[in-house]
Amino acid sequence: MTTGLERVLRPGRIGRLALPHRIVMGAMHLGWENRDDDGRALAAFYLARVAGGAGLMVTGGAAVSAAGADVPGFGVLDDAAFRDRLRRVAGEVGAAGGLLALQLFHAGRYARPAADGPRPVAPSAVPSPISRLTPDALPAAGVARIVEDFARGAHHARELGFSAVEIMGSEGYLIDQFLSPLTNRRDDEWGGDPQRRMRFGVAVVRAVRAAVGADFPVVMRMTGDDLLPGGTDRDTVAQYARALVAAGADALNVGVGWHESPVPTVQAVVPPGHWVPVASVVKAAVGGLPVLASNRINRLTQAEAILAGTTLDLVSMARPFLADPALVERSRAGRPVNICVACNQACIDRSLVGAVVSCMVNPLVGREADPGSGAAPAGTDPTASAELPASTDPTGSADPPMPAEPVIHVEPVTRAGPVVRVGAVAGSRAVAVVGAGPAGLRAAHDLALAGHRVTVYEADREPGGQFRLACRVPGKADYAETIRFLTAELTRLGVVLHTGRPVAGADEDLLRRYDGVIVATGVVPRRPDLPGGALPHVRDYGTAFTDDALGRRVAVIGGGGIAVDLAHLASEPGAGPPRQVTILLRGDRLAPRMGRSTRWAVLAELRRRQVTVVTGVRGLRVDPDAVHLVDGTGAARSVPADTVVVAAGQLPADALVRTVRRVGVWHRVVGGARDTVGLDAVRAIAEGHAAALAFQRAARGTGRALRVGEPA
């Protein structure tokens, strides 16, 4: 066992449920709970986490009634077909030695029903900024019926074979709506003062306890701080926590904030561990009962520090289990972990619109049932190319004309960690990956896992591509971890990485030595023709990110995510007076493609730092002291600037594509080199993964059985 994780890896307990360690996988609604596959994909998702050492896991919310469903397609426990799928999931997880809690959920006024779905209901008819609907106020009899719905859901959970239930009472859903004076305007037995507003949550816990019996573990997820002006005060939270325990909760899982709170809680700008004190306040209120800290804790070392520095008992981690299903086993073994970078791009942002969830740094999320089969994810099919040449068919007489090298063959991950055998693998192929940005590294990783001999060529002195720029942005330091993880894995898998080695048109002979080439050469910044654009203080964004010599007055030309990141970086407080940063954009909406959960938080931060944004910009001209322009109102303006950064888009760095076509080698073009329109890291990494799968399929077509499995 790795030293330094003794507290985290110590067994724990919730009620009568023994836990193998102190990490609980937090609830995540994945978007495929209701897939008509007999629960196969959902079971595979959890089984991959069990194999990676997860202890107790909590499912995404399962609605206790149709009106409680969050979005169309949400699983409803009254639906027998949904329950059948859950039975399979609970059964398979249990058989594998895993522990799964079913989360009982009611969205209340946050529900976004289909046009022909039930109307949202809530304690009072207070409009929801999330659904933009006004719910129906529940009659008293309706409130009592929902309490019964929770009890029925809990009964189902036990009968279906789950190990525990978690009641979703946080993040501003129905139970929170009863607790808060902002959303509960009633004056009856369910509202009017704090005691009566608490009554619904307490009644739910009591009814759930009665439904499942004394020995079945019941976790209550509650809000420790709603982060809303005029919301529930701390004294009420403490009293409420005690009342929940008295009603029969075995543990309290402390959430933070509502979906409508104006304070970021899960974004990259939130420092890891920031919300632990909120959970500590609840712990102080309830004494010995297990309390879980949650939100934005992304390393086991952090969890260890939390357990060491507080009286908290358990730590919930949700997204980190998307990023790395083997988070616990890898940490236990002291191996590199694929860290969740809190980008939200493939998980929360998709979940918010009811789409299927995945993970930017782990494109295998959602494909656990069939990791090697994958068609490219929607919109990510890399450019097709030549088929594998027949001459490289390993089942035929002609072996690939490659020098014999030792290769590494990896067995699927087990609790004991991967088995790595060094030796020749029949039919392994030689593949060159050109470009060691996230897309290229991911492709190399997946190819090497399948037993191929992979060589990566990177023109820069270091691997990482655009992530090397991103990790300098405040809150994005963990992007360096993605690169560190992938490069460490490549080393372990025997991949050869050449840095400072561009591959160009003159390298035809080099390329001919490979059975396949993945072109992942990325992008080059677009430099629009601009009067004064050649002046020495005008830089492209790549240089500006890595150049520590930005002036005190910085003008950023461009309105996308990179321009925002640059402004964020340039406005970071440091030595000397604050920089004066101005963003100049042609359109009227800054960073329109930035993820919904992140954009508002980052723009609020820029506002706090007094970054100026000028929209509708035309007629740009740069001189040594200023940028001159006409703004959206038609007014001529001069923005003083001693550094001008151009972040006005990117072009594919695709010169190599012509060469590989000429050579006739099997190839795929991925990431920015393929297309810069709509490019983001989710797409780039997914394309790297899809290219590795495409090579597998092509190789399989020539007779060799290959697989790309869950990363070991």
Ligand SMILES: Cc1cc2nc3c(=O)[nH]c(=O)nc-3n(C[C@H](O)[C@H](O)[C@H](O)COP(=O)(O)O)c2cc1C
């Ligand atoms: C895709 C996704 C879906 C989620 N769905 C739920 C849910 O159904 N119920 C719930 O209580 N929390 C849900 N959450 C919130 C997580 O449980 C957790 O509070 C949040 O991700 C912050 O914790 P983390 O930093 O450990 O990820 C979801 C989070 C994600 C990323």
Ligand code: SF4
């Ligand atoms: S998509 Fe981003 S935030 Fe979500 S789990 Fe993956 S790395 Fe974390």
